[in-house]
Amino acid sequence: MKVKMLSRNPDSYVRETKLDLQRVPRNYDPTLHPFEVPREYVRALNATKLERVFAKPFLASLDGHRDGVSCLAKHPKSLATVLSGACDGEVRIWNLTKRKCIHMIQAHEGFVRGICTRFCGTSFFTVGDDKTVKQWKMDGPSFGEEEEPLHTILGKTVYTGIDHHWKEAVFATCGQQVDIWDEQRSSPICSMTWGFDSISSVKFNPVETFLLGSCASDRNIVLYDMRQATPLKKVILDMRTNTICWNPMEAFIFTAANEDYNLYTFDMRALDTPVMVHMDHVSAVLDVDYSPTGKDFVSASFDKSIRIFPVDKSRSREVYHTKRMQHVICVKWTSDSKYIMCGSDEMNIRLWKANASEKLGVLTSREKAATDYNQRLKEKFQHHPHIKRISRHRHLPKSIYSQIQEQRVMKEARRRKELNRIKHSKPGSVQRVSEKKKRVVAVVK
């Protein structure tokens, strides 16, 4: 007879002293872990609920401006520094870690229309309603000196926007035309026009640095190459585009914030159909900014909310609003991709978390592992109706909520009418036009 009984030595399963960690032997045999899927599902459900519980994105409000904030700019070198221009011509420089204003300049008479930093971070440019372009030192004047711009350029017309080249000492302004300036000269290197309308914003491409995009009030978006004296091509949309933003990771992709409540992501190479139409706002979209990863962007709207969209999704994944926040005029995604700033009509700059339920500060390795695991679970079960409903739910202010309902009805009516038109006309005579193509009026080269 040969016999062996299962006989464990308790010493190899129990810790030796109280100071040790407990021993936890593992066996991954599936029969020892029954109900794997239902338990994971419950964990995913709990994780989704906790995510909604911890979703407290609002961090701080920076107050101090005496008029609505009209423009924001990031510092290229320092994460803690932010510049903002207000409607009364005042420019403030903020420290985000202290959440305080560290410097204040009365830059212009009337609005500050645009503000941008030089790529080295030592100075910044502003344009205002007083037809001037001014260059300022970032540090402010030394003791006893008076606050004065480094350079001032007097123009003939009002400038409405400014952007600096990402690598060279060149900047572009817009107004009646797009002007490209050398920093050393007081007259533009070249001026480009296409049509006669006022141009509201101009943006340099961060990857292909010679490319520019601008949008004008005659509903078009025009692309330029700085090396040529003439514009490249333009696309005309249904309604006016307020501003555009280039994707920092994909050189040929840009997103346009439109007056018709939508955002359009275009591929520069094929402008006749937008890659994606992003719908969710219920009023004109005023500003848009990409995250440094190029996967999401944030948009500011006249409907008193900001929304975060994934680039490849047509619906927003997040909406931020507060009771006191009025029409949001400008928005920026910080360079560490963790925060979002927005400047609004009621003179405040607000700081938000980009990921609403993220825990700030240093995480322990166990916390990190737990969040990673929960993230994976949420991803795995994201399509289950119960989990989907919880993760999608957002509280909205009544005004936005009712407007969404109203617009849903309107859209449905329009769709029904179109269907009826197709149904009651000769087959093939009325074509169904996709939502994407509907908005593009023409592409001109």
Added chain:
Amino acid sequence: METVPKPGSRVPPKKDKLQGKKKKPRRYWEEETTPTAAEASPGPPRKRKRNRELRPQKPKNTHSTKKSRISKKPQVPKKPRERRTPGPQRSLSGAQDPFAGPAPVPVEVVQKFCRLDKSKKLPRSETKIRSRLEAAEVQEEEISVKAARSELLLAEEPGFLEGEDGEDTAKICQADIVEAVDIASAAKHFDLNLRQFGPYRLNYSRTGRHLAFGGRRGHVASLDWVTKKLMCEINVMEAVRDIRFLHSEALLAVAQNRWLHIYDNQGIELHCIRRCDRITRLEFLPFHFLLATASETGFLTYLDVSVGKIVAALNARAGRLDVMTQNPYNAVIQLGHSNGTVSLWSPAMKEPLAKILCHRGGVRAVAVDSTGTHMATSGLDHQLKIFDLRGTFQPLSARTLPQGAGHLAFSQRGLLAAGTGDVVNIWAGQGKASPPSLEQPYLTHRLSGHVHGLQFCPFEDVLGVGHSGGITSMLVPGAAEPNFDGLESNPYRSRKQRQEWEVKALLEKVPAELICLDPRALAEVDVISLEQEKKERLERLGYDPDTKPPFQPKPKQKGRSSTASLVKRKRKVMDEEHRDKVRQSLEQQPQKQEKAKPVGARPSALDRFVR
């Protein structure tokens, strides 16, 4: 100044070059094998080298990863050379890795951890979704390989009992086993002589550390049976029908003559649940925190012990219920009835999920193994049958016992114990997943009284038997899973660990509605509602957004884009599509015709009357 020669630079490189490039640097463990191989045949290594170069460094698709990761045969430690066949890779320093490449894993072990159903093909879908599915599959496979590799770290081996050439293990009695095994194991065999309080029911806690038993005449006790430390002992002054631990050893449910009572580990009555009356059998579903009770009145009641609410009370409509067991794989309750059927119940359904006709007479006992594949039943017709529970519910084997078994129990490793009168028989199968073969018993044991309750202790090679003479703890080598998982049920857990586990377990309490026959159904694609959704969308939109738009020829170079050529190209594609359609319809047609024609036979004049 003397310098200590480094261990790596013992053989000067010059000498190495002279001897030939192919010579490998020697390791202490390959003293004999490698030099002979290198000297005897200078040719083969070169060949091997070429082979190595041909091999892609990183396998591209899933098939090749599978080939490289999983060896076809279970790994044999005897052949170190075979394992190195992919060829040792030479690093910059010239040193060779004797175990190059990923460590091989035996196929069977990987199969155990594999959650993919290879028989199901990936659905036809968009390329984007398809590629995502494929990536997920590859990942899943990698995970199962990793898990299989971690099998190496398991510390304990299962027990066994073998007779010496031709000796029948069934004839080995407990005393012999006790004599042969070590002291710690021998101490696990004991008898409690409790003749006074009549036949006993017993229950082990989920960790296998605690034992609770209740006698017919009201004696209830719970103890740490390993250390023999008594936790509580009371007399409830009422008949005890069944006893069961709840999720931990701190709570004890006792089915008494009238009502269900819950005691804590000191014997203090916490609850008396009057909505569950005349209970005959208890089952606890640990992951759902449900206490299932079967009553004399014919009701199967589910009590959620975490919130104290009755989740469902189902009328089985089959008279008195006194045979009940749970399927540990899917938490379905199985009831045995007097008409010979076994019915499967879930709290989400008012009707049974399935009914299996098992015996000609009434069903006396039911047991389900830990993988949920086999069910053993015994009936009044003295039959003992084993059923396959994976869909078909067919009997796999049957055997007539002289007396018929009144109690059945499966162990963690698939041993089946049956109590017939005052004898306990145990049958063993080939392995964990195979059904026990009923021909020859593995062990038998005669007790001092009639069997009234049976349970294998989890994670110990012990079978607890409650009988009219008390409690007997039998030694059954090879019954239990040797390696427990510390996070699931740890027999050595401390109080803090138990508390932590309790909180975690409560947080992931599975809702009662999710109990169904296939617990993995939740992770599969819900095709029915998907199709329903598609249909609704089609109705709402008035067109199908997924249909391919008609072919539009792309404009080509100058001169080639004339209207005529455009039309020609368009026609080409249209014709091709048309041909495909015709081909498909042709393929389907002959099958129809074959069916329609009568087999053989010439046409008859009477055919015209055939309808």
